Amino acid sequence: MMSKKNGAKSQETPLSPAEEQAKINELRALLGPLTGKLLLYCSDASLARYLRARNWNMKKAAKMLKEALKWRLEYKPEEIRWEDVAHEAETGKIYRANYVDKYGRTVLVMRPGFQNTSSSKGQIKYLVYCMENAVLNLPPDQEQMVWLIDFKGWKAGAISVKVTRETARILQGCYPERLGLAILYNPPKIFESFFSVVKPFLEPKTYRKVKFVYSKDLESRRIMEEAFDMDKLECAFGGLNPIEFNVVDYGQRMKEDDNKMALHWNSSVSTLSSNNSAETKSFLDTNNFEVGSDSSDKDVNLESLDIESDSDGCPKAVLQDSSCLDSDPDTSAKMNKKDDPVKLESSSNSSA
Known part of the structure; x- marks a missing residue:
């Protein structure tokens, strides 16, 4: 409610x-x-x-x-196709897992340390393609997805400020309320420090979605077990599924999904003039209605935070949520079960 x-x-x-x-x-x-x-x-x-x-x-x-x-x-x-982004996908830096979480939500695996291109436009296009594909594969009773972010091989200098800002802008503004749970797997300690800086700017519903998980930590193991069927979860995240990313097999899955995407939009739209x-x-x-400006309507961005950058101009910590961030400190709307089953503790009134 x-x-x-x-x-x-x-x-x-x-x-x-x-x-x-x-x-x-x-x-x-x-x-x-x-x-x-x-x-x-x-x-x-x-x-x-x-x-x-x-x-x-x-x-x-x-x-x-x-x-x-x-x-x-x-x-x-919705018109981006696998052929447009296949070169970006070769290393498995982002892909839709072949399993879902215990709530049936689509799982996107992200491995920022596996970056393989220097084109900011190409990187953004592939992210958008993956987001559209994840939404397409959500079950009828779910609107949100899960991000599994693996920091293996990640170095702060590999992420550009330009790509980070554009990524944040698109995820926040164009895919609101799509993130149900973000698991940061074995993140560098700097991410925890960054999150403590960002947290005051976030609504409780946003920061509750982010979980720091470490492979050697028992509490982290409990978080993963409550969120996933361990038999289906990849070994890379502490599960028992030995499957590894294969770009050829994945490309075939995506081509099949491209056909479903076209069918979804084109057949439905044909009746909508x-x-x-x-x-x-x-x-x-x-649509020239005046929405004006509102001093309280400011999304969290890198410029608004006093975060040190490295010698390459890259932020030492980057974390953004596809839920829209609002700087009003007292806005903590209560939420319904459908929106956020992220709460891993036993509860029938989870929120987003």
């Missing part, structure tokens, strides 16, 4: 399903008429994610969604 602030006491009162739907309807009305892929994208569930990401603040959610829709029109993430140029013009012409 969502929540809303209640007066000067900053208490929160749950929003009823009817109130939530009213907010969704209000946001849809602000957007105006949509066609084609934009109409397909703007389902009630999608609008609810943007509203949740901004704690049901209509002005903030409208601004965020408008910018995301413009990005989708220009970038066309899709015309890209007309769609773009209609959206840009009818």
Whole structure:
């Protein structure tokens, strides 16, 4: 159940399903008429994610969604295909695992130490491709995914500030409320220090999603056992599955998914009067509502933090969440079970 602030006491009162739907309807009305892929994208569930990401603040959610829709029109993430990014995937730096967590959520494995290209555009395109593929493979009862981030071979100097900022911008603004759990596996100690700096800027629902896990730590073992079926989890993360990334086999899986992606968008959109140029013009012409600026509507970014950089200009610690980050320190909306089963302790009211 969502929540809303209640007066000067900053208490929160749950929003009823009817109130939530009213907010969704209000946001849809602000957007105006949509066609084609934009109409397909703007389902009630999608609008609810943007509203949740901004704690049901209509002005903030409208601004965020408008910018995301413009990005989708220009970038066309759903049209990226395996052939466009196969060279980026060769080392297995990001891939969708062939297993899910205990909640059925898609698992994306990320290995930043396996970076194999210098093209920032190519790296971003591959990340977007992986995110779109992960969303495509989510079961009907889940909206969020799991990131397994393996720091084997990682060096701070291998990550550029430019790529990091663009990655953060896209994940935060265009895939809100998609992250259910992020496991940082054997991270350098600097990441814990960085996280302690960032934490005051994050809502509780965001930082609760991040788990630091170490292969030789017993408590870490418990975290992995509660999140995954150890028989299916890869050995690299302490599981019993000996499977290793194979780019040829993975490419075949992705080509099959590319066909599903095209079917999802094209067959559905064909009934929604899709015309890209007309769609773009209609959206840009009818969405000039003033969202203004809001001093409390600032996402966490590298410039806002006093973090030392190395000699190559690379931050010594980089961590960003696809849930939108809000600098309001008192915004800690209560959340529902569907959104975040990340809580590994026994609870039937987990949140995101």
